[in-house]
Amino acid sequence: MAYCQYCGRKTDEDALFCHWCGEGLVEEDTGWQEAQIREAVDEANRRANGHTILAIVLVTTGLAAGGILCVSSDPIGLFGIVLVCLGVALAAAARRHERKASNLRKLLRP
Numbered sequence: 001m002a003y004c005q006y007c008g009r010k011t012d013e014d015a016l017f018c019h020w021c022g023e024g025l026v027e028e029d030t031g032w033q034e035a036q037i038r039e040a041v042d043e044a045n046r047r048a049n050g051h052t053i054l055a056i057v058l059v060t061t062g063l064a065a066g067g068i069l070c071v072s073s074d075p076i077g078l079f080g081i082v083l084v085c086l087g088v089a090l091a092a093a094a095r096r097h098e099r100k101a102s103n104l105r106k107l108l109r110p
Contacts, residue, residue: 016040016107022099024107037107044101051094059087 002011004018004025016037017024066080 024103041104048094048097055087055090
């Protein structure tokens with residue numbers, strides 16, 4: 001196990017960024033190729049976009065379903081609240097992936 005030089009928490013040996021603080025862990029002299037970093041940036045962007053779209057769908061569906069079902073005084077209206085909470089969690093995950101992509105892009109700059 002390796003440790004983050006910024007926050008001191010444990011990280012994976014092959015991690016490009018710290019899972020906890022989001023800082024880049026690859027030093028310039030480690031020999032990482034630009035193509036590998038670009039691939040990781042693309043993957044992080046793809047995940048962020050997917051999480052963002054799913055979050056929007058869940059929050060919208062949750063608000064609509066919760067509003068409709070709560071009006072009918074049906075206890076299943078809580079389902080809408082669950083969808084909204086899941087949407088918010090996915091939005092947070094999307095932000096984490098965006099931060100990862102941003103930190104990796106910094107590694108590509110000379």
